[in-house]
Amino acid sequence: MARIEEIALPRERQATAWWRFNATALLFLGPAMALVLVFFIAPVVITFVMSFTDLATSTGLSNWQWIGPENYQRMFRSQFWLTILGNTFVYVAVVLAFNVIVGLGIALLSVHVEAKAGGLFRSLWLLPRISPSVVYALMWTWAAASPPFGMINYVVEPFGVEPRYWIQSDPWLIVILINGFVGASFGMLIFTSAIKAIPEDLFRAAQVDGASALHVIRRITLPLIKWPILFVLVYQTMSLFASYEYIYLTTNGGPGLYATETWSLWAFHTALSNYYGNLDFAYGAAMAAILVLMGLGISVVMLRLFRFGQLVAEPRVEV
Amino acid sequence: MATAVIARAPGRSRWPSLVPYAVLLLATVPILVLYLWLFYSSFFPRIEGFRPVGDFTIDNWRFLWDPQSVPQLRNRPPIIPLTINTFVFATMTSLISLLVSSMAGYAFSRLRFRGRRVFLGGVLLLHSFPSVTLLIALFVVLRFLGLYDKLVGVILVQTAFALPFGIWIMKGFFDNIPWDLEMSALVDGAGRLRTWWRIMLPLVKPGLLALGVLLFVEGWNQFLLPFVFMPSGSQQTLSTLVRGILGEGRFVDYGLLTAVGLYYIAPILVLFVLAQDQLMRIYAGGVKG
Amino acid sequence: MSKHTFAGREAGGYRLSRRQFLITTGAAIAAAACSTQVGQQSPSGAAVPAGTVNLSAWTIGPDAPSYYRRDNLVSAADLLNKKLGGQTQVHVDATFESGGQWGDYLQKFTLAAEAKTSPDIILAGHENLAPWVGPSYVIPLDDLIKKFQSEGGLKDVIPTLWDAMKLKGKTYGVPQDTEARPMYYRKDLLAKMGWSKDKIDGLPDAVKKGDFAWPDLVATAKEAISKGIVGPGMGWYSRTSKGADIYMFYYQNGGVMQDDATGKLVVVKDALQKHYQVHADAVRNDKIMTQAIYGMDGKIFDQTVMDGKVLFFNAGTWKWKDWQTTYKIVDQVLWDNVGFMLIPAAQKGGKPVTVSHPLAYAVTSNAKYPELAFRLIANATTPELNSKHSVTSAHLAILSTQKDDPTYKQDKFLLATQYMLDYTRFIPNHAKFGIYDDVLYRFLGAVEQGQVTPAQAVDSAVKEIQSQVGDEIIVK
Structure with a gap:
């Protein structure tokens, strides 16, 4: 393992090399930076700026008027911001746990069965991810529909569970399941490929030692896929913070008083989805701004916690 | 292949081989049930619970051969052009994303430059920006650039959104390529760009394929961006069609919706079955991190 | 509240330094966006060009x-x-x-x-x-x-x-x-309850005159359930989702939604409480309406009412045609089995309502x-x-x-x-009606789900609307 510049360039030319490297880096990073600047940074800046205006359908998007922090005050004047914040954390934590644990479980199990069968199960688990969200959500809303309909009712009735309208009586269960079954495939994909990339010799050695499958998993597989697991944890946390689509398509934040409304759904409802078309762009932007700050804060904490510094370490080469 | 070894692991005797199958099957039941329902409800007038009402029919599929008789499809572009639009959109976004993220991934893996750590960390943080709630701001940007209601605008936005993941995955792949291969090319006097294109890209082909498949699927399924930023009828994609059929709930034809939904999933399903082996190499890079 | 035009202050507002590069980039885009003011009605051209x-x-x-x-x-x-x-x-x-x-x-x-x-x-x-x-x-x-x-x-x-x-x-x-958004009723079910044909056909008129009021409807629904003519919770189905229909029960109880003089939104506390009470009673006390009504799939609603399982149900006039086209119900069958009337008055002698x-x-x-x-x-x-x-x-x-x-x-x-x-x-023409509506609808759901009582709902809902639309709301 050695640093690039030590191999690539003699030390005496380091000063000029430094510039050359920066120029080359710019060449390679230019397109990505331009896209990021225009479609990530600029919108975030605009969102923050917009959150101090009163833009709404009733003003149009062109007549920017400063109203100071009024949108933020209005947000915290609502009786429900705490509920929504709490929902957000519950949603992220529970769905994340489901995604990672189930994803890991499916990955481990599917590599422990015959290759063909494993592949089949993985394909099945990828189905929710590759289905259009409206169709996938429709399947769940019909599965959870009110009696005498709803497949769930048909399944649980023999076990003495009273038929009910699941989306309304157990909204969190549905929210977690619908998101969990989509999200688990992400972890499964990453974990499976990571497991498959583990050199065979390691397993052979264990085989010779007569280790059990569980032992192999605990001693060899899991430690070796530590980074993918952390990557999935961090990446999925961020995804979940920003996601709302399946909640929107099933419980739509209800029933009643924001029972399953998350922060991003709140922002979406406010800025983009009002039954009577009264969209509050600036107010929604203030919510989005808070969401950006929350997402950033939590990612930074997680990156620190998991020592992601190592992942962004200086370039090096595996030999 | 590691799988084969694991499958033959000696633990077999102590861990009855049926157990993993049983657990997998049990966990997969909800998915199986949902998709079986989707499949057979496209062949019946309506379904109550598990029970089809009425006789088997292919009426729900008539959008394929007789779209004019489907009221929900009146005044919409026919399904084939929509499919082509969707294909173009998915292909373009995945190709551009691949290009841009493999360039950036290479830089992060191989080059040393000022601010590298910050940028690399920042790329991951970008993912925490709630793209969806930034839609209004994105609209302002697109309108400013004159790219609202233009295919290229939506493609660029989708490409940008795919970058954080793409860059990280590609960086992982480049990290795993032995340095000597590249060095010999550099020593021969080839420039960085040339080396990247001629030597490195072919070496990370599995990564490009895996990422490409994922990006294609994301493009294929993308609804919100084309829907909000490319509203013109002729440029619509299948996702906006599905949304349109869903209507306001009062006139929804679920049979039609499930049939169109299946039609929409089918190409992706085929792609996945064909590309599963490639896909399972998506994270080959980061393992030894 | 003093307001400044964003575009005007922009140029001098930010100093260009490298650190602020990103900020100014965004601001410049924003400022440019502002300059494209939505123009007034196009003055171009003759009224009738050749x-x-x-x-x-x-x-x-x-x-x-x-x-x-x-x-x-x-x-x-x-x-x-x-x-x-x-x-x-x-x-x-x-x-x-x-x-x-x-x-x-x-x-x-x-x-x-x-x-x-x-x-x-x-x-x-x-x-x-x-x-x-x-x-x-x-x-x-x-x-x-x-x-x-x-x-x-x-x-x-x-x-x-x-x-x-x-x-x-x-x-x-x-x-x-x-x-109009009538209250539909099943003639066949009323007949089963022993109503004469004259009484059934005369129901719309009785409602019009205020002889058949809301308490009568509730009593009829309860009776149908107790006699087993309809299942529990199937005496009345209200609208399942957001929409103007919900306000029929607010208007029924004397609600006002907009102030004629100022154009501001209005909420009448007493009417709102009665409106919530109607739904709370139906779902929780009298149990004439299933709790699953809130957010019920529109398709399930239609199938259930067309199968003749619900005594009273709310839907727009346009549904009459939709039921025939989508559910293949023959016109005459519909006429034989389904009647329609205004929403009965809150009390005998009162005025019935509907919303358009x-x-x-x-x-x-x-x-x-x-x-x-x-x-x-x-x-x-x-x-x-x-x-x-x-x-x-x-x-x-x-x-x-x-x-x-x-x-x-x-x-x-x-x-x-x-x-x-x-x-x-009608529902009001007001730029913030959607926000007002969202709060009232969510509390309606909360009342039906038993999360809050109608009295609590009114207090909290009014407070929430006030906090969200400011002085655009008049509370009565």
Whole structure:
């Protein structure tokens, strides 16, 4: 393992090399930076700026008027911001746990069965991810529909569970399941490929030692896929913070008083989805701004916690 | 292949081989049930619970051969052009994303430059920006650039959104390529760009394929961006069609919706079955991190 | 609250330093965006230019069977071209948009209007026009109405419908259709309960006179359940999702939604509490309505009521046609088994209610030739064309002359429900009505789910609305 510049360039030319490297880096990073600047940074800046205006359908998007922090005050004047914040954390934590644990479980199990069968199960688990969200959500809303309909009712009735309208009586269960079954495939994909990339010799050695499958998993597989697991944890946390689509398509934040409304759904409802078309762009932007700050804060904490510094370490080469 | 070894692991005797199958099957039941329902409800007038009402029919599929008789499809572009639009959109976004993220991934893996750590960390943080709630701001940007209601605008936005993941995955792949291969090319006097294109890209082909498949699927399924930023009828994609059929709930034809939904999933399903082996190499890079 | 124009202060507001590079980039984009002010109504060109003029129009859909909303504009072009006498030819490019989803449709129009790609004519709910007035997405039509009052059937538009098109004294739309939202009832089930045919058929009249009031309906539903004629919770089905219908029970109890003098939104606490109480009683105390009603799938609602399992149910007049087309219920079977009446008064002797939600054609500020666009709308507003829409989609007449129209006259359902317009109310035209509505609807759900009592709901809801719309709300 050695640093690039030590191999690539003699030390005496380091000063000029430094510039050359920066120029080359710019060449390679230019397109990505331009896209990021225009479609990530600029919108975030605009969102923050917009959150101090009163833009709404009733003003149009062109007549920017400063109203100071009024949108933020209005947000915290609502009786429900705490509920929504709490929902957000519950949603992220529970769905994340489901995604990672189930994803890991499916990955481990599917590599422990015959290759063909494993592949089949993985394909099945990828189905929710590759289905259009409206169709996938429709399947769940019909599965959870009110009696005498709803497949769930048909399944649980023999076990003495009273038929009910699941989306309304157990909204969190549905929210977690619908998101969990989509999200688990992400972890499964990453974990499976990571497991498959583990050199065979390691397993052979264990085989010779007569280790059990569980032992192999605990001693060899899991430690070796530590980074993918952390990557999935961090990446999925961020995804979940920003996601709302399946909640929107099933419980739509209800029933009643924001029972399953998350922060991003709140922002979406406010800025983009009002039954009577009264969209509050600036107010929604203030919510989005808070969401950006929350997402950033939590990612930074997680990156620190998991020592992601190592992942962004200086370039090096595996030999 | 590691799988084969694991499958033959000696633990077999102590861990009855049926157990993993049983657990997998049990966990997969909800998915199986949902998709079986989707499949057979496209062949019946309506379904109550598990029970089809009425006789088997292919009426729900008539959008394929007789779209004019489907009221929900009146005044919409026919399904084939929509499919082509969707294909173009998915292909373009995945190709551009691949290009841009493999360039950036290479830089992060191989080059040393000022601010590298910050940028690399920042790329991951970008993912925490709630793209969806930034839609209004994105609209302002697109309108400013004159790219609202233009295919290229939506493609660029989708490409940008795919970058954080793409860059990280590609960086992982480049990290795993032995340095000597590249060095010999550099020593021969080839420039960085040339080396990247001629030597490195072919070496990370599995990564490009895996990422490409994922990006294609994301493009294929993308609804919100084309829907909000490319509203013109002729440029619509299948996702906006599905949304349109869903209507306001009062006139929804679920049979039609499930049939169109299946039609929409089918190409992706085929792609996945064909590309599963490639896909399972998506994270080959980061393992030894 | 002092407001500053963003664009004006922008240039001097930020110092350009490297550190602030990103900020200024964004701000510059934002500032540039501001400079593209939405212009006032286009002053360009003569009112009637020579040659071919393309007029574009959006209508929501295609939510069959309401396709005449679009088709009538196309037909109107022929009428208009005749009047224009050859010098000018109007060509209409009218499209269905958004497949019947209002949220999508309104959002799409908003962005298109901002990007100056909106069509010349837009079809929308009357209350949707209110927020579009501020940024001038749509133009006031009063002068044009005066100038072309004899064109099409404009002079025969039912006056109350014009009221629904107004914001602060100006008219922004031409009524396209209207409807009522009756209380439907199953005649077959009432007969099973031992009601005579006369009593069943006389029910709408009894409601009209205030003889059959809300407590009677509740008692009837309870009786049907206790006799086992309908299942538990199937005495009454209200609307399952957001919509204007919900306010029928607020109006029923003396609710007011808008102040005539100031145009501000109004909430009457007492009426709101009674409105919540009606739903709380139905779901929780009397158990005549299933708790699953809130957010129930529209398809399940329709299947259940068409299977004859529910005694009373709320739905719009347009459902009458939808049930026939989608559920293949024969017209006569529907007449034999289903009746319709106003929403009974809260107490005996009171006045029954219903709510209407007229749709309107409006002319956008993007229209190059607003006069031609308006005349196209006027020519779509004729008894012949509108009756076609009414009859195919079970929407009620917007013109007083339609009752003599041969097509309209043959539709016995339309004739039998027309009287409901005398009892109808509208939802307010106010730019913040959507926010008000969202709060009230969520609390309605909370009351039905038993999360809060009606009294608590009223206090919290009023507080929430006040905190969200500020001084745009008057509490009574």
